[in-house]
Amino acid sequence: MIKQLKRVELPEDLCWWFHPDFNSIDPMLDNNEERGYTPEEWEQLQVNGNIDISIDTSVDLEEIDSNANGEWKGYTPTPPIPEHFLIASFDTERWDYAVLWWAKERLPVSVQQSLKEVS
Template sequence: MIKQLKRVDLPEDLCWWFHPELHSIDPMTTCDEERGYTTEEWELLQVNGNIDIVIDTSVDLEEIDPNANGEWKGYTPTPPSPEHFLIAAFDTEHWDQAVLWWAKERLSLSVQQSLKEVS
């Protein structure tokens, strides 16, 4: 298992794209869109990759895929901050928006403790 999920180059078509190392940190070995993650599984996913994940559903699918043909070629999403990197991009039957998972590396526990001591 990897200890830190890192930024990777994105493909030309982001439709149903997942970070190539996501499977190695994901406690759900098979995707069950109907069930989703439990709170514990979601936290374990983030702990396993040493990341914090922000989910963005603010992008309308019509903007990315106006013909509804399942291609997102040329779409370049904007991260919530320069520190965030994309780890998943997909759509669902439940929303008319794209679902983007943005990750940000967690600070190590020693760094977190040091910051607490300074503040």
């Protein structure tokens, strides 16, 4: 298991892309059910990668894939803040927008504790 999920170079086509190390942090990897994460699994995913994940659903799929052919070649999403890096990008069958998962490295626990003491 990895201790820190890191930024990677993005492929040319981001349609249904996941970070190459995603499976090593995913608590649902061996789960064959088609369902979303429970709150506990979602937190475990973030703990496993030492990241905080933000979900962006503000991108209109028509802007990326106007032909609806499942290719996002040339699409380069902009992170919400410079510290974020992309770990997943996909569309859904029910919605007409892209889903982007942005990650930010968590501060080490010792730094988090120091910040709490200061505030």
